[in-house]
Amino acid sequence: MFRTIRADLDARRRAAAAAGESPWGSMWQRGAIAVIVYRFGRFARALKFPLLGLPAKLIYYVLFYFTQMLTGISIQAYAKIGPRFVVRNHTGIFVLAEQIGADFTVCEGVTVGNIRGKGRLPIIGDRVYLEPGCKVLGNLTIGDDVVIRANSLVLNDVPSRSIVIGNPARVLPMPSED
Amino acid sequence: MFDNIRADLHRKREWFLKEKSWYVRHVRIFLEPGTFAVIVYRYGSWVNSLRIPVLKQLLYFFYMLAKIVVVLGFGIYVPSKARIGKGFTIHNFSGIFICEADIGENCIVFQGVTVGHLRGQPKPPKLGNNVFLGAGSKVLGSVNLGNNVAVGANSVVVSDVPDNCTVMGVPARVISRETNWITEKLEGRSVEY
Numbered sequence: 001m002f003r004t005i006r007a008d009l010d011a012r013r014r015a016a017a018a019a020g021e022s023p024w025g026s027m028w029q030r031g032a033i034a035v036i037v038y039r040f041g042r043f044a045r046a047l048k049f050p051l052l053g054l055p056a057k058l059i060y061y062v063l064f065y066f067t068q069m070l071t072g073i074s075i076q077a078y079a080k081i082g083p084r085f086v087v088r089n090h091t092g093i094f095v096l097a098e099q100i101g102a103d104f105t106v107c108e109g110v111t112v113g114n115i116r117g118k119g120r121l122p123i124i125g126d127r128v129y130l131e132p133g134c135k136v137l138g139n140l141t142i143g144d145d146v147v148i149r150a151n152s153l154v155l156n157d158v159p160s161r162s163i164v165i166g167n168p169a170r171v172l173p174m175p176s177e178d
Numbered sequence: 179m180f181d182n183i184r185a186d187l188h189r190k191r192e193w194f195l196k197e198k199s200w201y202v203r204h205v206r207i208f209l210e211p212g213t214f215a216v217i218v219y220r221y222g223s224w225v226n227s228l229r230i231p232v233l234k235q236l237l238y239f240f241y242m243l244a245k246i247v248v249v250l251g252f253g254i255y256v257p258s259k260a261r262i263g264k265g266f267t268i269h270n271f272s273g274i275f276i277c278e279a280d281i282g283e284n285c286i287v288f289q290g291v292t293v294g295h296l297r298g299q300p301k302p303p304k305l306g307n308n309v310f311l312g313a314g315s316k317v318l319g320s321v322n323l324g325n326n327v328a329v330g331a332n333s334v335v336v337s338d339v340p341d342n343c344t345v346m347g348v349p350a351r352v353i354s355r356e357t358n359w360i361t362e363k364l365e366g367r368s369v370e371y
Contacts, residue, residue, distance in 0.1 A: 065209060068211065068252075068271070069211070069251040069252060070251075072252075072253055072271070072272035072273075074270065074271075091253060091272050091273060092253075092272045092273040092289055092290050094270055094289060094313075109273065109290060109314065111289065111290070111313045111314065111331070113313075115331075116359070133290075133314060133332070134332075135313055135314055135331040135332050137313070137331055151314075151332055151348075152332070153330070153331050153332040153333075153346075167332050167333065167346075167347055167348050168346065168347060
């Protein structure tokens with residue numbers, strides 16, 4: 001748990017430095033609290049020994065509730081998220097997915113969740129960036145290296161190395177970096 | 179007041195809780211911020227309808243305290259003067275703003291929904307029965323939404339919508355004219371949420 005939290009916070013500091021913010025100041029933003037509480041929730045879920053697991057889950061539930069109230073970020077421990085997970089800014093963030101890869105970044109107003117009549121939750125690959133206000137809903141699969149632009153609505157599968165933009169979403173290839 | 183709250187809780191239990199255990203039905207439902215906000219709204223509208231002078235001010239004080247928690251803590255703003263029918267459900271929280279609109283029965287609201295005014299259109303929106311507002315959708319200006327309308331996620335509704343429609347996009351376009359899953363679910367003909 002602690003190694004993953006340290007990786008998350010390192011990634012957070014690097015992202016803040018890249019955006020020109022103070023890297024140590026980003027440790028006190030509310031996204032950091034939500035990530036730590038989420039990691040604790042995963043840890044509590046994985047505990048097999050019931051005498052430790054039940055109190056841990058109880059503490060987790062209280063912490064989760066107050067984090068929701070304080071930050072407006074609701075990342076349920078059901079979602080399996082890889083290391084280096086960054087939450088930038090706060091309020092209106094709901095993340096509930098089957099599986100999310102490494103280097104995942106969400107901004108404010110993002111919803112990842114299910115939709116009426118679709119049983120499965122989204123599966124998201126590595127190095128995915130969700131910009132403010134976008135909604136990713138339904139039983140879709142998103143590949144690696146994807147950027148989803150602000151306020152777009154994604155309801156279908158997205159291939160790897162692409163940019164998604166618009167409501168409903170259009171998929172464009174990622175421009176090459178050279 | 180209690181009839182309305184019972185109807186709201188019934189709607190939430192039926193639609194959003196897959197597990198039907200006693201703990202989920204009677205404890206966890208009250209831990210959801212949306213349920214708390216609906217109860218506070220119902221209490222506030224009941225206090226507004228009171229006629230006894232001193233008691234009304236006293237009870238209104240408690241309403242203000244609870245409303246501060248709902249607005250500052252959860253980011254849900256529903257004024258007590260809004261006229262909302264039975265079965266009003268808020269799912270999730272934060273970024274929800276509903277002005278003093280006329281809303282029919284069985285309205286379902288997700289996170290990030292705004293029902294509000296637009297500049298130059300003084301009348302608030304008017305929503306029919308069985309309206310579903312998806313995550314991040316905005317209903318703005320003096321528009322009329324009919325019965326059985328589903329508004330897709332992240333869409334902006336600035337024009338009237340007839341009955342039995344699904345609308346989507348910015349600005350919202352009608353993509354289906356045969357939306358009746360809410361009525362079917364209410365009558366027990368469809369089990370799909």
